Amino acid sequence: MAGTAHPTFTAAEPGQGQKDSDAVSPRVYPSRSETDIDITHRIGIKDTIQLFSDLLEEEQYYYPDSQTSRQQILWWDIYRRKGTNGPNSQGQHDIDTKPTPIPQSSGSNNNNNTGSIERYGNCQASNEEMNDFIRNQIPKNTIRKHRTDINQLRTWLNLTQSEYREIHLIPPNELDQLLSKYFYSTRKRDGTEYEPETLHSFFNSIDRVLRENKYQWSVKTDAPFEGTRRVLAAKKRNLKAMGKGNAPNKTEPLTADDIDELYNTGQLGMHSPSALQNTVWWFLTTQFGLRGVQEHYNMELGDIVEGEEVIHGDSVKYIEYNIERQTKTRQGENPRNTRKIKPRMYEKKANSDRCPVAAFKKFIKMRPKSMLAVDSPVYLAINYKVCGDGNWYKNQRLGINSLRGLMKTMALAANLSGKKTNHSARKTLVT
Incomplete structure (x- = not known):
């Protein structure tokens, strides 16, 4: 915590943003000259941490003054609840700032009201709506690629392994064996081998679909899928030895x-x-x-x-x-990643x-x-x-x-x- 001086505060009356059960008598508050460090020394680190943790979930005040930070508001509430004495140089408390209860929406359309519900948009969105919103931000080509790759895997599982479950419903040990066989044996429709990079893209598609369905294990990092990773690595090395991996279909620039x-x-x-x-x-x-x-x-x-x-x-x-x-490389997730x-x-x-x-x-x-x-x-x-x-x-x-x-x-x-x-x-x- 920084050792910076805080402004003074006074309590709201019961019913104006605080519970009657929280009232402390006599009410005593920090003085203008006190710092965070002074507060910690006075009431003790243990009580400070406990109160601060509780207050994180029950902020009840805001300050129109933009210079008053969230941390200062919380420290004021710690003192209000703890009732710890913090005298100034005259032995009295300098009380001149009163916190304002968070205003409740009256249903009126007042753009100047910082508590107006209109400023928050669709705050009643369901989980399904938010999930749809997330899916809609995924590039269409990415969705199409993953769908194609998973459909190919599903067809292979149905025809060769008589397996009809969705991959995220298959236990990890079984799925590891199935994926190992898949990467070892899969071919193009004409019977020729895939490029190493193509197999790697299949692997990425499987990983993403499992993550989207909240599968408990990661095919890329977790131990149950070590067999899949080893087979895929060996397959790519074998394909490279066969002369694959040289991008034979790459696009050429214009002269x-x-x-x-x-x-x-x-x-x-x-x-x-x-x-x-x-x-x-x-x-x-x-x-x-x-x-x-x-x-x-x-x-x-x-x-x-x-x-x-x-x-x-x-x-x-x-x-x-x-x-x-x-x-493609500037999706908007990092606002600093701009030209x-x-x-x-x-x-x-x-x-x-x-x-x-x-x-x-x-x-x-x-x-x-x-x-x-x-x-x-x-x-x-x-x-x-x-x-x-x-x-x-x-x-x-x-x-x-x-x-x-x-x-x-x-x-x-x-x-x-x-x-x-x-x-x-x-x-x-x-x-």
């Missing part, structure tokens, strides 16, 4: 020649609705570092702002990523055909007026019926599947070699 080919074949540019939207997607990915699908899909028009900056005496326009939403610098992309005056600012400005110009609000989605469905300078896009968000296939569609049209997906654009940024 400078690939990018030129996309422009030359009309997949990138500002001449058509699809090319313009592809170009905006390309710049937002390679300049802002966005992941290829979900982060683009969640982005709203108000997340991006235009600006101007003087660089070496020359005025240069830019586009800034002003509001970052939830990402330290807001990313920007600057105009290219010497190459206006490949200027990110010019492309974004035209993209805004060719949108319907109803889709210019700050909460409008960035990517829109293409309006193929409008020609010329009319609206190139519909009053409709671009579907996530169309967004997911942008790079693959462009690569096929431009006849690019290698595996090209949306992640290729982000890989190009870091190569």
Whole structure:
């Protein structure tokens, strides 16, 4: 406890936040000059700890004065209940501050009332509602991956082991044997071996499902599942010896020649609705570092702002990523895990055909007026019926599947070699 001086306090009358049974006569309180250490010396550590523990569960007062801390309120209550003498320099108690009982809600809608129930939102939520809220914050791709992995395990258990119980209902010793057999024998549908990383992802999915169902043991750390962990480790070593684990299906970044080919074949540019939207997607990915699908899909028009900056005496326009939403590595659980610098992309005056600012400005110009609000989605469905300078896009968000296939569609049209997906654009940024 810090040795800091406390303000003085006085007791509320019975019925104003305290129980009659708590009343102490005569009422004696700490003086203004006393510290936490003085209080502990006076009433003893044992009594102090016991009273402090009790009071943690029955706070009855608050102070409008923001300088009065929760600890000070609790120390005042200790003195009120203990009735210990704490004289000031004149041998009297300096009493000038009265705690206020916590106000009860009268049902009126008063925004200035700090005790008003409205400020606390849905405080009557059930456990089921809160569990649904938690599940809704899990990324959909994660849920889909876990469901697929568990369904595969369930099918294996049904067909090969005649086991129909849910895995969280199987005792640990039995489940350990079953999982050991599973990781030793499981194969792809064509009979070939999985990659080591795939087996590890299966293991993570099993662990998460067991934790969600409050299984008593952890497959990752607890002794009953040592057999599973040893079989999995041996299996991954065996697969590596067979030449697995080299990411044969990895996405490839684009080379400078690939990018030129996309422009030359009309997949990138500002001449058509699809090319313009592809170009905006390309710049937002390679300049802002966005992941290829979900982060683009969640982005709203108000997340991006235009600006101007003087660089070496020359005025240069830019586009800034002003509001970052939830990402794969920044889910929001740690409020300090944010971008330290807001990313920007600057105009290219010497190459206006490949200027990110010019492309974004035209993209805004060719949108319907109803889709210019700050909460409008960035990517829109293409309006193929409008020609010329009319609206190139519909009053409709671009579907996530169309967004997911942008790079693959462009690569096929431009006849690019290698595996090209949306992640290729982000890989190009870091190569």
